[in-house]
Amino acid sequence: MAVLLLDKVSRWFGNVVAVNDVTMSIGPGVTGLLGPNGAGKSTLIHMMGGFLPPSAGSVTLDGEVVWRNEQIYRRIGLVPEREAMYDVVTGWEFVLANARLHRLDDPEAAARRALETVEMTDAQGRDISTYSKGMKQRVKMATALVHDPPVLLLDEPFNGMDPRQRLHLMTLLQRMAEQGRTVLFSSHILEEVEQIAGSIEVMVSGRHAASGGFREIRQLMTERPHQYTIRSDDDRRLASAIIAEPSTSGVQLMAAHGTEGFAARGAPSTGSRDGSSALHVQAVDFSAFVRVLPELASRHGIRLYEVTPADESLESVFAYLVAR
Amino acid sequence: MNATVARLTARSLLGRRRAYLLMALPGVLIVLCVLVRLLAGEDNDITVGILGGFALSTLVPLLGLIAGTGSIGPEIDDGSIVYLLSKPLSRHSIAGTKAAVAASVVTVFAAVPVLVAGLVLAGTSNGLAAGYFLGALVAGLAYATLFLLLAVVTRHAVVIGLIYALIWESLVGSYVPGAQALSIQQWSLALSAKVVGAKAQALGVTSAVSLGAAVPLLVVLAVGSTWYAGHRLRSLRLTSDE
Numbered sequence: 179m180a181v182l183l184l185d186k187v188s189r190w191f192g193n194v195v196a197v198n199d200v201t202m203s204i205g206p207g208v209t210g211l212l213g214p215n216g217a218g219k220s221t222l223i224h225m226m227g228g229f230l231p232p233s234a235g236s237v238t239l240d241g242e243v244v245w246r247n248e249q250i251y252r253r254i255g256l257v258p259e260r261e262a263m264y265d266v267v268t269g270w271e272f273v274l275a276n277a278r279l280h281r282l283d284d285p286e287a288a289a290r291r292a293l294e295t296v297e298m299t300d301a302q303g304r305d306i307s308t309y310s311k312g313m314k315q316r317v318k319m320a321t322a323l324v325h326d327p328p329v330l331l332l333d334e335p336f337n338g339m340d341p342r343q344r345l346h347l348m349t350l351l352q353r354m355a356e357q358g359r360t361v362l363f364s365s366h367i368l369e370e371v372e373q374i375a376g377s378i379e380v381m382v383s384g385r386h387a388a389s390g391g392f393r394e395i396r397q398l399m400t401e402r403p404h405q406y407t408i409r410s411d412d413d414r415r416l417a418s419a420i421i422a423e424p425s426t427s428g429v430q431l432m433a434a435h436g437t438e439g440f441a442a443r444g445a446p447s448t449g450s451r452d453g454s455s456a457l458h459v460q461a462v463d464f465s466a467f468v469r470v471l472p473e474l475a476s477r478h479g480i481r482l483y484e485v486t487p488a489d490e491s492l493e494s495v496f497a498y499l500v501a502r
Numbered sequence: 503m504n505a506t507v508a509r510l511t512a513r514s515l516l517g518r519r520r521a522y523l524l525m526a527l528p529g530v531l532i533v534l535c536v537l538v539r540l541l542a543g544e545d546n547d548i549t550v551g552i553l554g555g556f557a558l559s560t561l562v563p564l565l566g567l568i569a570g571t572g573s574i575g576p577e578i579d580d581g582s583i584v585y586l587l588s589k590p591l592s593r594h595s596i597a598g599t600k601a602a603v604a605a606s607v608v609t610v611f612a613a614v615p616v617l618v619a620g621l622v623l624a625g626t627s628n629g630l631a632a633g634y635f636l637g638a639l640v641a642g643l644a645y646a647t648l649f650l651l652l653a654v655v656t657r658h659a660v661v662i663g664l665i666y667a668l669i670w671e672s673l674v675g676s677y678v679p680g681a682q683a684l685s686i687q688q689w690s691l692a693l694s695a696k697v698v699g700a701k702a703q704a705l706g707v708t709s710a711v712s713l714g715a716a717v718p719l720l721v722v723l724a725v726g727s728t729w730y731a732g733h734r735l736r737s738l739r740l741t742s743d744e
Contacts (some may be wrong), residue, residue: 188741227581228588229739248589250590251588254588260580264585264586279506279591321585486659
């Protein structure tokens with residue numbers, strides 16, 4: 179049982195805080211480190227892999243400090259994000275060299291086993307420089323597995339993979355987890371993470387935003403207040419109807435700038451008849467709200483011109499989790 | 503020392519077209535010496551001029567720079583050093599092995615060609631060939647280890663190395679006597695002069711540094727650089743591109 183423990187870990191580079199007071203514990207099974215680009219996922223993985231000292235706090239593996247501890251690599255397998263390898267050698271030679279660097283008793287057998295695990299035995303005789311991205315990823319994986327480590331750290335392993343390679347790696351990671359290993363990988367795509375990760379740690383702007391199983395995370399993301407911008411032929415009346423619904427928590431009437439007095443009555447392009455231009459609606463239960471809105475409009479005889487969900491980007495979803 | 507680290511280092515140092523690059527300069531030196539010998543015959547002044555003025559002052563530092571920085575710099579730049587560092591290996595053994603590989607490369611591609619050039623130019627007379635060979639050997643070792651350390655410490659190792667070798671040692675050193683005291687070239691010339699012996703002064707094989715100072719300085723530099731490179735590797739930070 180290998181447990182990586184991050185205790186109040188922060189990391190800053192000059193004035194920039196990349197990781198801010200993160201405490202998490204990563205145990206056996208697949209854990210997905212989820213967050214938008216620049217959230218500090220790579221910095222976190224570098225600290226877990228002993229390639230960056232935390233500015234504050236500590237990173238330990240089963241109680242042993244990771245930074246400046248070469249012996250820790252007997253128990254950690256690392257799959258770096260960057261693609262560069264010693265590419266003047268063949269896949270076989272490279273994995274074998276990694277086995278030798280670990281001073282394994284039978285490096286040949288270990289290299290063979292690792293290459294079989296990632297299904298790279300057919301191409302193992304070719305120079306790494308001739309490999310496709312997916313093949314390189316698999317060789318990287320083989321070098322990380324060659325010493326049979328209880329902990330696997332993968333930095334954005336699915337980047338640039340085609341669906342078939344993705345599926346293959348997912349199956350592989352799941353198998354690793356079933357063998358009792360602690361597998362952690364980073365990604366900025368929720369779908370990727372929820373397919374295989376038993377638990378998810380969400381990072382946003384350097385902070386640990388959420389933690390839990392994918393259902394909880396998914397729920398957090400879909401049940402957050404949703405915002406809509408609505409334009410209709412009678413915004414004020416629509417607003418009063420909307421706020422009566424339990425699925426909403428706020429409505430704001432936006433004034434039409436500089437169009438009062440000149441607006442042609444009922445003309446959709448210049449706003450509704452009361453002089454407002456749009457409604458901002460905050461929905462707490464978005465599925466109920468989208469169901470009730472058309473009924474509401476038809477019951478009151480209001481014509482809807484436009485319903486737009488505001489800020490649906492992944493960043494804003496994550497940002498909500500942080501502000502919570 | 504670690505055989506696998508040595509093999510990987512040698513392959514990336516000599517792999518692809520790099521080996522040709524390493525052979526170009528010594529090739530030029532030897533061709534030049536053959537021509538000089540054919541046209542001018544045996545001439546001590548010319549021998550000292552070529553071996554001291556080109557071989558020891560330009561060829562050896564340049565090859566030391568290529569071998570020293572090339573044995574670790576590209577790996578740090580492209581991040582592949584992570585495959586060495588994510589292993590339960592002593593960082594000092596990684597640095598020591600790489601220094602040994604770099605030193606061997608300089609010996610083969612700089613010191614040995616200097617010996618050949620010396621023999622072509624002067625035969626075995628006056629010990630000039632042997633003297634410059636020894637000078638090139640220790641200088642190559644010192645440059646290789648110093649520039650290896652530089653490549654661990656900074657990403658601008660090649661530029662700084664060039665400035666040191668070409669501007670400090672050659673240019674500043676020739677005008678400012680004090681600068682010569684801090685010059686690998688001068689330290690190794692002290693050894694060359696010692697091998698050439700009593701006639702060294704008359705032949706023009708002179709050093710600004712005494713032998714008693716040069717030897718400890720060279721040893722401290724080579725051992726110290728390698729040790730410190732290993733020390734810095736212990737806390738080498740790897741950051742991704744983002």
